[in-house]
Amino acid sequence: MQDLSPPKNVQTSIDEAVVSGILSARIRPGTRLSENEVASLFNVSRTRVREAMMRLEQRGIVKVSPRRGWFVVEPSAEEAINVYAARRVIEAGLMRSMSRLTEAGRDKLHAHLAEEKTAIAAGDRQRLTCLMGDFHIRIAELSGNAILVEILRDLTARTILISLIYQSEFHAMQSHLGHCRIVAAMEEGDFLKAAELAIEHLDEVETGLDLTRRPDPLADLRHSLSLPPQTAVPSSNASRKPNHETNRGE
Amino acid sequence: MQDLSPPKNVQTSIDEAVVSGILSARIRPGTRLSENEVASLFNVSRTRVREAMMRLEQRGIVKVSPRRGWFVVEPSAEEAINVYAARRVIEAGLMRSMSRLTEAGRDKLHAHLAEEKTAIAAGDRQRLTCLMGDFHIRIAELSGNAILVEILRDLTARTILISLIYQSEFHAMQSHLGHCRIVAAMEEGDFLKAAELAIEHLDEVETGLDLTRRPDPLADLRHSLSLPPQTAVPSSNASRKPNHETNRGE
DNA sequence: CTTACGCATCTTGTATGCAAGATTTGTCGC
DNA sequence: GCGACAAATCTTGCATACAAGATGCGTAAG
Numbered sequence: 001m002q003d004l005s006p007p008k009n010v011q012t013s014i015d016e017a018v019v020s021g022i023l024s025a026r027i028r029p030g031t032r033l034s035e036n037e038v039a040s041l042f043n044v045s046r047t048r049v050r051e052a053m054m055r056l057e058q059r060g061i062v063k064v065s066p067r068r069g070w071f072v073v074e075p076s077a078e079e080a081i082n083v084y085a086a087r088r089v090i091e092a093g094l095m096r097s098m099s100r101l102t103e104a105g106r107d108k109l110h111a112h113l114a115e116e117k118t119a120i121a122a123g124d125r126q127r128l129t130c131l132m133g134d135f136h137i138r139i140a141e142l143s144g145n146a147i148l149v150e151i152l153r154d155l156t157a158r159t160i161l162i163s164l165i166y167q168s169e170f171h172a173m174q175s176h177l178g179h180c181r182i183v184a185a186m187e188e189g190d191f192l193k194a195a196e197l198a199i200e201h202l203d204e205v206e207t208g209l210d211l212t213r214r215p216d217p218l219a220d221l222r223h224s225l226s227l228p229p230q231t232a233v234p235s236s237n238a239s240r241k242p243n244h245e246t247n248r249g250e
Numbered sequence: 251m252q253d254l255s256p257p258k259n260v261q262t263s264i265d266e267a268v269v270s271g272i273l274s275a276r277i278r279p280g281t282r283l284s285e286n287e288v289a290s291l292f293n294v295s296r297t298r299v300r301e302a303m304m305r306l307e308q309r310g311i312v313k314v315s316p317r318r319g320w321f322v323v324e325p326s327a328e329e330a331i332n333v334y335a336a337r338r339v340i341e342a343g344l345m346r347s348m349s350r351l352t353e354a355g356r357d358k359l360h361a362h363l364a365e366e367k368t369a370i371a372a373g374d375r376q377r378l379t380c381l382m383g384d385f386h387i388r389i390a391e392l393s394g395n396a397i398l399v400e401i402l403r404d405l406t407a408r409t410i411l412i413s414l415i416y417q418s419e420f421h422a423m424q425s426h427l428g429h430c431r432i433v434a435a436m437e438e439g440d441f442l443k444a445a446e447l448a449i450e451h452l453d454e455v456e457t458g459l460d461l462t463r464r465p466d467p468l469a470d471l472r473h474s475l476s477l478p479p480q481t482a483v484p485s486s487n488a489s490r491k492p493n494h495e496t497n498r499g500e
Numbered sequence: 501c502t503t504a505c506g507c508a509t510c511t512t513g514t515a516t517g518c519a520a521g522a523t524t525t526g527t528c529g530c
Numbered sequence: 531g532c533g534a535c536a537a538a539t540c541t542t543g544c545a546t547a548c549a550a551g552a553t554g555c556g557t558a559a560g
Contacts (some may be wrong), residue, residue, distance in 0.1 A: 003507070045545045050512085051304045058308040060397075064384070067512050067551045079397075086397045093343025097335070147310075147329075147336045151401060285542070295515045300542085317521045317542050 014042055014052035019061065022157045023071065025129040029074040029161040030215060033062060059154045073161060077211040080162045084206045087155050088199050091136060094143060095195040101186045105142045109183045112138050116176045126171050133160055135179050166209040178204060264292055264302035269311065272322065273408045275379040279324040279411040280465055283312060309404045323411060327461040330412045334456045337405050338449050341386060344393055345445040351436045354390045359433045362388050366426045378422050383410055385429050389448075415466075416459040428454060 010016075021027035033053070035046045042049070053070050056062045063073050075083065101109075112135055119127045133156040140152040163170065179199035185194035260266075271277035283303070285296045293298070303320050306312040313323050325333065351359075362385055369377045383406040390402040413420065428451035435444035466472070 034510095036510090046512090047544055047546085051301065054301045054304040055308040058305040064512080065552095067510095068509060068553080082395045082397045085393070085395050086401070089347050089393075089398065090340055091343075092346070093339035093341075096342070096346075097339050143334045143335070143339075145335050147332045147405075148339065151336070155397075163278035284540095286540090296542090297514055297516085314542080315522095318523080319541060428546095 009173050012052070012055075014038065014044075014049060015055055017042075018052070018056060018072075019059075019153075019157055022048050022061065022160060023130055023133055025031055025126050025160060025164065027072055029165050031072045033072065034072045035070065055238075059157075061154065061157055073158070074165060074215040075158055075162050077166075079158075080166060080205075080209065080211060083158050083162060084202055087136070087152070087159065090148065090152060090155070090200050091139065091198045091202070092195040094140065094148060095182075095186070095191050095198055098142070098186070098191045098194075100189060101142070106183075106187060108138060108141075109186070113176070113180060113183060114230060116172075116179065120172050120176060125170075125172075128159060129163075129170075132170075132172065132175050133157075139182075162209070163205075166211055166213050171208065174204065175201070262297060262302070262305070264288065265305055266371050267292075267443055268302070268306060268322075269309075269403075269407055272289060272311065272410060273380055273383055275376050275410060275414065277322055279322050279415050281322045283320045283322065285320065299445075309407075311404065311407055322407070323413060324465040325408055325412050327416075327464075329408075329417060330459065330461060331456075333405055333408050334452055335352075335388070337402070337409065338452050340402060340405070341389065341448045341452070342396065342445040344390065344398060345432075345436070348392070348436070348444075350440045351392070351438060356433075356437060357442060357494075358388060359436075363426070363433060366422075366429065370422050370426060373421075375420075376419075379410060379413070382420075382422065382425050388399050389432075394468060412459070413455075416461055421458065424454065425451070 018027065018033070035049045035053070038052075039046050053062055053064070057064065061073060062070050064070050112131070116128070116131050116135070119131055136156055137149060137153050140149045143149075146211045178197070182194050182197045182201065185191070185197055268277065268283070285299045285303070288299045289296050289303075303312055303314070307314065312320050314320050314380070335420065366378070366381050366385070369381055386406055387399060387403050390399045393399075428447070432444050432447045435447055437439070454499060
């Protein structure tokens with residue numbers, strides 16, 4: 001799909017490598033990104049790594065803990081809610097602003113849905129994570145608006161990090177069907193319905209989160225030792241109903 | 251309103267100073283921001299200035315021309331169209347997602363409208379520019395969603411830069427009335443109507459742009475010499491009808 | 501065995517130095 | 531006077547050096 005080779009010689013190769021690693025779920029939330037290590041991996045000095053980190057921090061993808069290190073963000077429950085709310089606002093707004101689906105656009109969406117299907121059949125979870133996020137970027141691309149694509153790309157990255165923290169299992173087929181319904185509505189030219197379906201779809205996913213779960217600081221070690229994830233901390237209230245009515249006064 | 255003093259001792263004081271300067275129209279599009287000059291203004295080394303520039307570049311507020319310097323962006327016509335389209339999508343989506351207006355929220359909006367009114371009476375154009383942009387940030391703040399506020403804040407900054415390039419005169423009263431209508435609809439609890447009004451309002455402003463106009467490289471010098479702005483380059487097709495139907499297939 | 505302290509190590513924060521390229525300016529030739 | 535060339539100047543790009551703080555480990559005291 002994309003090329004993921006680190007030694008690409010552009011100005012933003014570091015940024016892209018990190019984002020691409022997150023979008024494909026190869027990098028977990030909370031991962032430390034040492035300036036020195038990244039610098040040697042890319043054969044550059046810390047200067048350029050820091051500049052990349054500054055950009056990534058601005059995008060809400062990494063955070064610095066002073067004199068401790070850079071870490072891939074672990075969105076809090078509140079941030080997770082905000083990310084989903086923002087996505088509902090933007091994606092629904094986007095669909096309502098559309099007036100028709102071109103043939104080229106339809107073909108791209110169909111191609112994407114086909115990829116999702118084969119990945120589900122293959123059961124490749126990493127690839128699925130990547131594709132499930134990409135779908136929403138594909139939608140944004142239909143608008144031809146680079147600004148919206150960028151915004152949704154970064155929100156998608158954060159969404160993936162959120163799901164890695166708060167989502168116990170992912171219902172790939174459910175999401176896939178949601179995507180299919182959205183595309184179908186768009187093909188009918190019913191973009192209001194598509195918008196509603198998009199909101200429902202995001203609700204479904206958000207409902208599947210367990211936001212009472214705390215980010216697990218041992219996740220990477222746990223994974224390295226092939227231990228089952230997070231079984232020691234069961235939480236009541238495992239799935240909530242998202243309440244996305246925005247009415248706060250301040 | 252905000253404090254605009256440069257020597258504020260936080261980590262992002264440079265970023266804030268630049269953005270605040272743009273939001274209040276004190277910094278024109280195309281302004282060069284020399285690393286050395288900014289560094290001495292803030293009594294820091296170029297390192298921190300560069301880091302700030304990296305963040306601002308990521309936000310679409312400055313651009314670097316290799317080995318020539320950093321410049322406040324001058325959005326192209328296409329970018330201008332995209333900015334307005336993105337704002338329509340997000341602001342309309344935001345309003346449609348709201349279910350009610352709290353008293354505190356209503357009070358803040360009314361306070362803001364009152365400020366607009368007094369600024370119009372005073373005829374303070376810089377302050378007006380600032381307020382007209384702030385209104386949309388106030389709306390985003392109602393949602394309590396920090397992510398959306400950030401996104402709209404940066405889009406507003408770009409909008410101001412766009413208007414400084416492409417807008418010959420600004421119809422402050424027209425904008426103010428648009429804002430009043432939006433607030434009225436929200437007070438009625440009719441957020442669908444508010445969304446439609448927001449789209450109309452943005453359309454109005456976009457229609458008032460003359461996107462055939464090229465950014466004037468001599469603008470600051472011209473201004474310093476108190477010459478009349480841009481009279482030498484008249485352009486036909488002075489105001490267009492915005493076409494914001496998004497239907498591109500790729 | 502447990503706890504507290506201190507040093508060694510590793511991290512980022514910041515400044516600075518140098519190189520490469522772009523621009524400008526001054527000068528020379530016509 | 532006018533245009534072309536060249537040096538001087540200014541810009542960012544990038545690496546490196548050093549300082550300040552956080553962490554962890556070993557050791558010693560209780």
